[in-house]
Amino acid sequence: MNKQSDQILKNSSLSVTGGRKRILDIFLTSSNALAHQDIEALCSDQYDRVTIYRTLQTFLDKGIIHNIPSTDNITRYALCNDACISSGHHHDNHVHFKCDQCGKTLCLDEVSIPDVKLPKGYSMHEINMVVNGICKTCKK
Amino acid sequence: MNKQSDQILKNSSLSVTGGRKRILDIFLTSSNALAHQDIEALCSDQYDRVTIYRTLQTFLDKGIIHNIPSTDNITRYALCNDACISSGHHHDNHVHFKCDQCGKTLCLDEVSIPDVKLPKGYSMHEINMVVNGICKTCKK
DNA sequence: CTAATTTTGCAACAAAGTTGCATAAAATTT
DNA sequence: AAATTTTATGCAACTTTGTTGCAAAATTAG
Numbered sequence: 001m002n003k004q005s006d007q008i009l010k011n012s013s014l015s016v017t018g019g020r021k022r023i024l025d026i027f028l029t030s031s032n033a034l035a036h037q038d039i040e041a042l043c044s045d046q047y048d049r050v051t052i053y054r055t056l057q058t059f060l061d062k063g064i065i066h067n068i069p070s071t072d073n074i075t076r077y078a079l080c081n082d083a084c085i086s087s088g089h090h091h092d093n094h095v096h097f098k099c100d101q102c103g104k105t106l107c108l109d110e111v112s113i114p115d116v117k118l119p120k121g122y123s124m125h126e127i128n129m130v131v132n133g134i135c136k137t138c139k140k
Numbered sequence: 141m142n143k144q145s146d147q148i149l150k151n152s153s154l155s156v157t158g159g160r161k162r163i164l165d166i167f168l169t170s171s172n173a174l175a176h177q178d179i180e181a182l183c184s185d186q187y188d189r190v191t192i193y194r195t196l197q198t199f200l201d202k203g204i205i206h207n208i209p210s211t212d213n214i215t216r217y218a219l220c221n222d223a224c225i226s227s228g229h230h231h232d233n234h235v236h237f238k239c240d241q242c243g244k245t246l247c248l249d250e251v252s253i254p255d256v257k258l259p260k261g262y263s264m265h266e267i268n269m270v271v272n273g274i275c276k277t278c279k280k
Numbered sequence: 281c282t283a284a285t286t287t288t289g290c291a292a293c294a295a296a297g298t299t300g301c302a303t304a305a306a307a308t309t310t
Numbered sequence: 311a312a313a314t315t316t317t318a319t320g321c322a323a324c325t326t327t328g329t330t331g332c333a334a335a336a337t338t339a340g
Contacts, residue, residue, distance in 0.1 A: 015306055015317060036296085048320050053297065055318095069209035069270055073328095095256060100265060108262075114254040116235060116269065121276035122248075125240060129256065130209055130268045136261035155286060155337055176327085188289050193328065195287095213297095 004028060012062040019047045023055050024064070033068050033076035033096070033105040068096045068105055069128050076105050096128070099135035106135065144168060152202040159187045163195050164204070173208050173216035173236070173245040208236045208245055209268050216245050236268070239275035246275065 005024040009016045022043055027034065039052055056077060059065045065077040080092065095111040098104070113129045145164040149156045162183055167174065179192055196217060199205045205217040220232065235251040238244070253269045 017306070017318060019319075049296090050298085050321080051319055058318095067211045069211045069268070071207045071209045071215065071268065073213065073215045075211065075213045095258075097258070097262060108259065110259060111256060113269075114256060116251060116254060116271070118235075118237070118271065118273075119248065119250060119276070121279055122237060122271075122273060123279065124271050124273040126272040128209075128211065128270045128272075129253075131256070131258065131262075131264050132266040132268075133258075133262060133264040136259070139261055139263065157287065157337070159288075189327090190290085190329085191288055 008064060012064055014058065014062065019051050020055055020058075022046065023052065024059075027065065027077070027079045031104075031106070033078040033107070035074050035076045037074075066092050068107075069130055070098065070105070078105075078107050081109060093127075096130045097135065098130060098132050099138055100132055101134055101138040104135065148204060152204055154198065154202065159183075159191050160195055160198075162186065163192065164199075167205065167217070167219045171244075171246070173218040173247070175214050175216045177214075206232050208247075209270055210238065210245070218245075218247050221249060233267075236270045237275065238270060238272050239278055240272055241274055241278040244275065 005021045005028060006016055008024060009020055014020060023039060026039055026042055036052060036056060039056070040049060043052070056065070060067065060077070063080055066080050068076045068078060070076065092107075093112050095108045095113055097106045097108050099106075108131075113127055116127070118124060145161045145168060146156055148164060149160055154160065163179060166179055166182055176192060176196060179196070180189060183192070196205070200207065200217070203220055206220050208216045208218060210216065232247075233252045235248045235253055237246045237248050239246075248271075253267055256267070258264060
């Protein structure tokens, strides 16, 4: 039994179900961001496609995960860190990195997004930054 | 007859066809970025869905348009400016803005993406920045 | 103008995402 | 701990989105 996933679900006032625990565990043990299809590949034997869609949406709504923009039209999700979860509104302020070689998308938690000045009349609500390149592991 | 679209196609050594001219004209007269479905809505009476897909891909390959990352899983495209086209490799260095109210995505050509320092071992190839908020027009 | 090349439309398909509803599971109440 | 209420899940059917092969049509080159 995994206490961590149970706790996160309870903290977000969600029912603790097998599917939610499983999907949350997948995120907890993954070093990179995951797309719907990645999760499906890992647990479609146990849980229905529709359940995965709905669970990801629920996690998004509760701020357990955040989604990462990309130009390849695949939405990827990653766990929010504690600060993000507790704040309620998702100002994930870190840069995301997608490796052109291994294809993995990572949160660079230690790299924060620099300020940017918008033209007159524009107001900012959220900001996202994604860098493509070669990651630490592939460079070696 | 629109000379501008003809010229852009010729400059990219593409055959000048009705569909390509039409789609390029749509971009040339649009103030915001367009998704496949936006273009389809405007010209699916004249051109096939498949042609639109292929044309957008061709324009991307030739650097006539660039795609804009988003968290909503919809790829949007916008014309590259001259600098971007001529450079060959797409370092669009401007910030993109998506308005939460009207939903439009814009290139903020005058706002360039600030430098960011990556952790040791990471190398950068491309960088993207998308800001969500309220645009000039909606704020009024 | 003709031949070669390229693009397009159509059909068929594959993949991705959504919705309603009955059943099953979890939480709540007694 | 059983019964009730509430919530989540699976299934089926469907819509939307994107892809591929191929013949016909349009464009370019000679």
